[in-house]
Amino acid sequence: MPRTTTAAPAAPAPAPAVPATPAPTSGALTGTAGDERGAIELRGIWKWFGDPSAPVLRDVSFRIPAGSFVSVIGASGCGKSTMLRMMGDLARPSRGEVRTGGHPVSQARQAHEIGFVFQAANLCAWRSVRRNVELPLEAMKVGRAERRERALAELDRVGLAAAVNQYPAELSGGMAQRVAIARSLVTEPPIVLMDEPFGALDEITRDRLNLDLHGLWRRTAKTIVFVTHSIPEAVLLSTQVVVMGRRPGRIDRTIDITLPDERTAETSRIPEFFEAVTEVRDALFDVMGRDL
Ligand SMILES: Nc1ncnc2c1ncn2[C@@H]1O[C@H](COP(=O)(O)OP(=O)(O)OP(=O)(O)O)[C@@H](O)[C@H]1O
Secondary structure, eight states: OOOOEEOOSSOOOSSOOOOSSOOOOOOOOTTSGGGSTTOEEEEEEEEOSSOTTSOSEEEEEEEEOTTOEEEEEESTTSSHHHHHHHHTTSSOOSEEEEEETTEEHHHHHHTTOEEEEOSSOOOOTTSOHHHHHHHHHHHTTOOHHHHHHHHHHHHHHTTOGGGTTOOGGGSOHHHHHHHHHHHHHTTOOSEEEEESTTTTSOHHHHHHHHHHHHHHHHHHOOEEEEEOSOHHHHHHHOSEEEEEETTTBEEEEEEEOOSOSSOOGGGGGSHHHHHHHHHHHHHHHHHHHHHO
């Protein structure tokens, strides 16, 4: 079989109670895959907003090896974005800990080792494409000449060499997302977190950006975590698909995608692709049925 399915890390408890004992917190992960630069580890993550007896995420533990491309899929409101935000230190767990490369995630964020791409490109309208990409380097106090050189190299990598002097209002949605991707890569982070980055784009642009993103991932060996509502997109891009359930949010299942490493337009026509799509769809319907 081209792929394997892993059962959920832990069976859900009958009621969303807060654990009496604290989840593991510090302590070196010496000798484990969690030490690799770019690895992400969630340790006993709980998240609630206000009421601890109604957590949005319950006891999520999960390890993402460095260099993986992991897509996260699940019903609306199951906590995908919340989990992603905690992986990037944009939100704090109510309980538990996120570690990257064997250290608390806050260290990686402060060191600009995590890039972000969201559904909206969030570009500065008054700055050119190049100067938008330079922004994170300005925050790092990188000198002007080096900023320029690195931004141009990154824009070349995402296929926008000809648009460096344009302004956001002059860009198509797909071009704007390419700029956002270049901006997320310019600090050379080992980890890039993407929350439905192509969700607002037409299908043809989305297909092209997906293949370009996959090629970019293969060339750079980054760890990418990608939230999406599209099963085919998740299968086409990923080494692993994480299926989440809701009420409360949890990782229900992980599915390894063992399609050939090089993904092309042809990949979405091979039988193994349809088998993987069916497997993810069945897993999703199964968990959604149980969550009703
Ligand atoms: N800042 C907040 N305050 C209160 N509740 C929040 C906050 N952020 C998220 N939530 C709640 O947490 C739950 C999970 O939200 P989240 O955005 O993570 O889900 P999601 O799976 O990404 O959803 P979607 O697929 O619709 O984007 C939702 O019920 C949401 O209302």
